[in-house]
Amino acid sequence: MTEKIPHVVIVGAGFGGVAAMKALKNVNVKITWVDRTNYHLFQPLLYQLSTAVLSTDDISFPVRAMFRKRKNMDLFMAKATGIDGKNKILHTNHGDISYDYLIVAAGATNNFFGMENVEKYSYGMKTIQEALHIRNHALHMFERANKQEDSEEERRKMLTFVCVGGGPTGVEEAGALAELVAVQKLDYPNLNFDEVSIKLIEATDRVLPMMPDNLQKYTLDVLKKKGVEVMLNTQVADCSEDGLTLKDGTFIPSRTVIWAAGVRAHDLASTIGAECDRAGRVIVEKTLQVPGYPEIFAIGDNAHFLQDGRPLPTVAPVANQEARAAADNIVRMIKGEKLQEFVYKDYGSMATIGRCEAVVSWGFLKIGGFFAWVIWMFLHLMRLEGAHEDITVGIKWFWNFISGARLGRIITNIRFEELEK
Amino acid sequence: MTEKIPHVVIVGAGFGGVAAMKALKNVNVKITWVDRTNYHLFQPLLYQLSTAVLSTDDISFPVRAMFRKRKNMDLFMAKATGIDGKNKILHTNHGDISYDYLIVAAGATNNFFGMENVEKYSYGMKTIQEALHIRNHALHMFERANKQEDSEEERRKMLTFVCVGGGPTGVEEAGALAELVAVQKLDYPNLNFDEVSIKLIEATDRVLPMMPDNLQKYTLDVLKKKGVEVMLNTQVADCSEDGLTLKDGTFIPSRTVIWAAGVRAHDLASTIGAECDRAGRVIVEKTLQVPGYPEIFAIGDNAHFLQDGRPLPTVAPVANQEARAAADNIVRMIKGEKLQEFVYKDYGSMATIGRCEAVVSWGFLKIGGFFAWVIWMFLHLMRLEGAHEDITVGIKWFWNFISGARLGRIITNIRFEELEK
Structure with missing residues (x-):
């Protein structure tokens, strides 16, 4: 039998x-x-793909490589x-x-909470495709603005980047965008970077809700220092190709609205x-x-x-x-045994705000700054699948750390027609 | 004045x-x-992108980073x-x-030489987009074949990869595909790899026409050892979603025809x-x-x-x-000086046939094998733009050399609908 x-x-x-x-x-x-798909996506680093720090292959790992040569396991893509x-x-x-x-x-x-125009005109950030769209689009906006010699209004609209949502994704994205802008500055000697604006919009009165008060304030300070304008108690009502309308009726002209609000x-x-x-x-x-x-x-x-x-x-x-x-x-x-009830053990949380800046909240350890960033980096490297990815990502981070370089600043839309818009 | x-x-x-x-x-x-585009593409390594050795960002370098801070130079994308x-x-x-x-x-x-169906159904390999299409499609074919339990005919069609053109691009692509198959073998324990076939089709009686006879023969031997079936004196007449028709009327069932013939x-x-x-x-x-x-x-x-x-x-x-x-x-x-006439100095040529195998023809130096491959690698690293790319590519090659690993085996079609076909 x-x-x-x-x-x-x-x-x-x-x-x-x-x-x-x-x-x-x-x-x-x-x-x-x-x-x-056929890969495990390391979502916590998706914002680094969208801001040209890392490449697609660095944060995605082929599923099959996790269970090689096992006949009783299979992927059904x-x-x-x-x-x-x-x-x-x-x-x-x-x-x-x-x-x-x-x-x-x-x-x-x-989750666009039923706002159809937000879904249509803003950029989500849950998949590789979405992150690459953000990267391509944001980089393209600099090229477009550089050609737009006649209209300051158009240039400003192209150079205004809005992140919606003050959770880790929104904070990390805004911080990384600010650093990307600093790199772009070297490459566009004819562009006025005073026209660049990065905004982080959050509906409540705080960012990183899981963090203690003092680290939330620290995060706000760091973002400000990086040039990010944080707008708290601000809710989004509508979105179009030309910008964002807030609940209070204010219109923010922008070609790039990144949705990290739910x-x-x-x-x-x-x-x-x-x-x-x-x-x-x-x-x-x-x-x-x-x-x-x-x-x-x-x-x-x-x-x-x-x-x-x-x-x-x-x-x-x-x-x-x-x-x-x-x-x-x-x-x-x-x-045939009795099932066990699940209990979640909360070990704390962390978020990075940019190069050399992170916040970590673990039990009694509640810190912000360089040391928190080192912990963040180390843990993220450990959690990445594949020794490969560890090495490549480690080197890119080291390179980024010493030179601020962004390897991935190439615009790779699948269809060239998109670039003509 | x-x-x-x-x-x-x-x-x-x-x-x-x-x-x-x-x-x-x-x-x-x-x-x-x-x-x-906004980047310089290192085309000689495009075949490594299409076969999951390297990533997009490794072989493309932002143009603006080449002339930083110079006000009298600009890119007009x-x-x-x-x-x-x-x-x-x-x-x-x-x-x-x-x-x-x-x-x-x-x-x-x-150059599809006016053959509309070849243009429509085969995969070109001149741009990043085309190389990624090949990568996505080839990897996807393994997933599809793995699910195709009922029909050996369908499976064989999915697992037959045809490269057309015996120049460096076709030879390199065929060799790299053969090595990719070896890696895939570890990941599909339920797939019969005897059903996999890689063919290289060439219209003339030789591959790598710029090489001396003995290195052409050497190349054929290496390709054969890698499992590539080379079909010389073979011309393509037509192409469809299901395969390739030759001038002599033979039909080769295949879902993947890569065009490197002109x-x-x-x-x-x-x-x-x-x-x-x-x-x-x-x-x-x-x-x-x-x-x-x-x-x-x-x-x-x-x-x-x-x-x-x-x-x-x-x-x-x-x-x-x-x-x-x-x-x-x-x-x-x-x-206001007199112009000079151009004279080309031919220093020779080289091509790689896969890991540890290349052919080099420089003046008196005409060699094939491991040493030729080391020369090939060294020169390609030197010619790549950006120290960055050198390091990343160098490490990926080293890793590939010791473990045969292919980092980029992820399927990243922009539209998920494509995966459903």
């Missing part, structure tokens, strides 16, 4: 998916990993389109996949049919199971997990810990 | 354009550099659309530019109105001037320069030497 090997399907190659796969690597199960929990089937655009256990780690996408879960989570929160996250049980579907686990950006009366934040450490807990619970289910 | 500073316009940021700019850097002229030699005007999609002297170094594009000059050259050869190259005078337009110099892939009864080949050393000669003649014209 041969026992049937359980089939675990993991959707998503983000932090949650990778951690789940690693946790199940040596368990006697068949694993099918479903993702629409496809877009997951729906979940039929009753029949235990995952629908994809390349056909259906039956599962015994399903881990939904499909990640998040931009995320929502991938649509897949909502197709299970279980209750979701407003951001599309499945309200999971303490075991991370989806209510009514004990074989389905939702984790990371796809899960709404209540702890201490609040849902856990959509950050990488949550996805990592949830993935390991879900994998562990699947093993328990296979063995 | 102020003397008017002559305005030199250079079209193209390839080898010719860069060499012309460098030759004129310290001359008292105003220089406007026109290119549709635009597509040059036509030349009005009578009125000394260059037309671009962003407006007209008047010149006193014009250097046409706009480079070359694929180039023709950029259309710009033909707009001058001077006589061109069949590949669109202007038949220039001994001084590199365009007949009838003494202020216009055509160089590199845009020039048909007769020497010893044959036109010079369209290779980088020719473009470099012609650029320096054209720049020198412009200086002579400004000074």
